[in-house]
Amino acid sequence: MLTTDYETPLWHDFAAVCGIDEAGRGPLAGPVVAAAVVLPRFFVPAGILERLNDSKKLAAELREALAPAIESASVDWAFGMADEETIDRINIFQATMLAMNRAVAALKRRPEFLLVDGNRFSPAMPVMYRTVVQGDSNVFSIAAASVLAKTRRDSMMKEYGKRYPQYGFERHFGYPTPEHVAAIARHGRCEIHRKSFRLRKLGET
Numbered sequence: 001m002l003t004t005d006y007e008t009p010l011w012h013d014f015a016a017v018c019g020i021d022e023a024g025r026g027p028l029a030g031p032v033v034a035a036a037v038v039l040p041r042f043f044v045p046a047g048i049l050e051r052l053n054d055s056k057k058l059a060a061e062l063r064e065a066l067a068p069a070i071e072s073a074s075v076d077w078a079f080g081m082a083d084e085e086t087i088d089r090i091n092i093f094q095a096t097m098l099a100m101n102r103a104v105a106a107l108k109r110r111p112e113f114l115l116v117d118g119n120r121f122s123p124a125m126p127v128m129y130r131t132v133v134q135g136d137s138n139v140f141s142i143a144a145a146s147v148l149a150k151t152r153r154d155s156m157m158k159e160y161g162k163r164y165p166q167y168g169f170e171r172h173f174g175y176p177t178p179e180h181v182a183a184i185a186r187h188g189r190c191e192i193h194r195k196s197f198r199l200r201k202l203g204e205t
Helices: 007-011 047-051 060-073 084-090 092-105 140-163 178-187
Strands: 017-023 032-038 076-082 113-117 128-132
Touching: 007 017, 007 113, 017 092, 017 140, 032 092, 032 140, 047 060, 060 140, 076 092, 076 140, 084 092, 113 140
Parallel strands: 017 113, 113 128
Antiparallel strands: 017 032, 032 076
């Protein structure tokens, strides 16, 4: 069971500890979406939240059930995004940092400490933070953010699937699956494809 062991020592000194994660760094299409989640101090998971884990390890049905439970249990939560044009212009790492900072900025109040998934972060405002490698598997608030980011992005890609039915975005969510690569070879890229993500399979360099 995922616990709040990372957050608990921080809660003694900080009232608002925020977990941050993103979804969509690897796909060939669509935005990168980040979520920021602030849990109540000394929060104890109960009910369905006891099943929380890294969003990539959860079935889609469980993620969809967890998302509203996370929102209800949180003191504050928000999203940030960087679209495919931004990704092409500033690169995926910088776009991910931008999305994460936008999520933090969208919170109702500025958090006092950030727990960020990964090994690098570039804060846009003066706030203390700690990066945690594999944080989405080990830190409750980061895992909560990973579920919100993943479900929000998946919902967006399903809508894109209706707009561009020839690509199957609602099935692969923009990731470079054989189906998706074959669709690009057949139809070319559409408006939401990341032009800077080249495909060697298609002879692109």
